[in-house]
Amino acid sequence: MDKRLGALGCALALSLLAASPAHASVIWDGDASGGTAVFSSLLCDAPGSxxxxxxxDGRGPVFKFNKPLGLKRCEAHGITVGGARYTFHENATYWIGWDTSTNTPDAGTIFQWKSYGTNDQNQQNYPVLMKVEGGELKLFHILPGEEWTLKWSTPVATSTYKRVVLGIHTSSDASAGRVEAYYNGRKVADFTGRTWDDLGNDTRFGSYGEEVTDARVINWIDGLKVGTAYGDVA
Structure with a gap:
């Protein structure tokens, strides 16, 4: 065989390998038919539920996060895989997808990429956070020192499901962390920044915030998934 053809074939194979998508897999399917055991813990005091x-409505079981007036939070913290709490890691890419529908245009915080530890144990309490307030769905990036930056927002209707997908590459290095966001299948944000705190991070879904003082908040959540590629969770 001509050595030049052999080298060309080798180069082509390496090029195709580099262009191939990384191995993808669904890490967690948080279907509501599995009940609240799909979450590692619930942070929702009575009379919340x-x-x-x-x-x-054709969806089957969905999660209902009920945060009555005066209750600070009603959230699910972390995910359960194989009967145990799943541990997220630094320098990895996770895709998180879910449908959300709230009963009020001021539902507070509906998602947190929440750090472990308290007070001086963490630098970045919630690097990535989403809110429904003032009739808008908002995506924030929060740096150490509580430096908030609004990265994207859009008007949203109440009692209507929206599909949210976040891709988070975890890194404590501000130049290496990355977040991509999709809304109803359309890419709406893509930015770099620190996304991982000293003691690690975990998911929180539901409703949080004392700023909602005049209404009960209900957040219906469906189609929860965590994977290693967008296609796993879209």
Whole structure:
């Protein structure tokens, strides 16, 4: 065989390998048919509640996060895989997808990429956070020192499901961390920055915030998934 053809074939194979998508897999399927055991813990004091409920709209069971007036939070913290809490790691890429529908245009914080530890144990309490407030869905990046930056927002209707997908590459290096966001299948944000705190991070879904003082908040959540590629969770 001509050595030049052999070298060309080798180069072409390496090029195709580099262009191939990385191995993808679904890490977690948080379908509500599995009940609240799909979460590692619930942060929702009585009379608040987290339940799997069929609203007879064709979706089957969905999670209902019920945060009554005066309650600070009603959230699910972390995910369970194989009967144990799943541990996220630094220098990895995670895709998180879910449908959300709130009963009020001021539902507070509906998602946190939450750091472990308290007070001086963490530098970045919630590097990535989403809110529904003032009739808008908002995506924030929060740096150490509580430096908030609004990265994207859009008007949203109440009692209407929206598909949210976040891709988070975890890094404590501000130049290496990255976040991509998709809304109903359309890419709406892509930015770099620190996304990993000293003691690690985890997911929180539901409703959080004392700023909502005049209404009960209900957040219906469906189609929860975590994977290693966009296609796993879209």
């Amino acid at each position: 987290v339940t799997a409920q069929d609203n007879h």
